[in-house]
Amino acid sequence: MAKDVGYDLQVKYFQLLNGNITHSSAVVAVYDEPPVSPVYPFIQFGFRTAVDYVTKQDFGQEVTFTLWVVDRFSGNAGNRDKINAITTEITKIIRGRPVFTMAGWNVVTSTLEIINFSKEPTDTYTYWRNEVRFRHKIQQTT
Numbered sequence: 001m002a003k004d005v006g007y008d009l010q011v012k013y014f015q016l017l018n019g020n021i022t023h024s025s026a027v028v029a030v031y032d033e034p035p036v037s038p039v040y041p042f043i044q045f046g047f048r049t050a051v052d053y054v055t056k057q058d059f060g061q062e063v064t065f066t067l068w069v070v071d072r073f074s075g076n077a078g079n080r081d082k083i084n085a086i087t088t089e090i091t092k093i094i095r096g097r098p099v100f101t102m103a104g105w106n107v108v109t110s111t112l113e114i115i116n117f118s119k120e121p122t123d124t125y126t127y128w129r130n131e132v133r134f135r136h137k138i139q140q141t142t
Contacts, residue, residue, distance in 0.1 A: 005061050006050060008102050010065070021086055041069060041070060047064075050063045059140040064113060076121055083129070107136055115130055115132050
């Protein structure tokens, strides 16, 4: 019977990233949903898509998983240095060799699909964000 890999993949991302990304000697927090007053910069889980691929022998999915790397600056000043450095570290971990493993799943490929930068000004802060999306081909083994 085919299973959905989404929960297992999110748990694995958390295990891989939580406590393993630092910037300026500080650990960068990883959130599903950030608290009201997060410490910046941080990593937030974003959207996931999944498309089944099924053969006579295999159940599998091609899955995208999006992360947002978010920083905040007073007024409209700021730069991309922190979020770009964090994005680089995330990419090294997720695309590392050998490809990461998950119980019950065979992660065949992990590729970087897109990095998309955006800047959102408010009355008091400017938020700088990298959207980082990975694509995985994953086969069910159990």
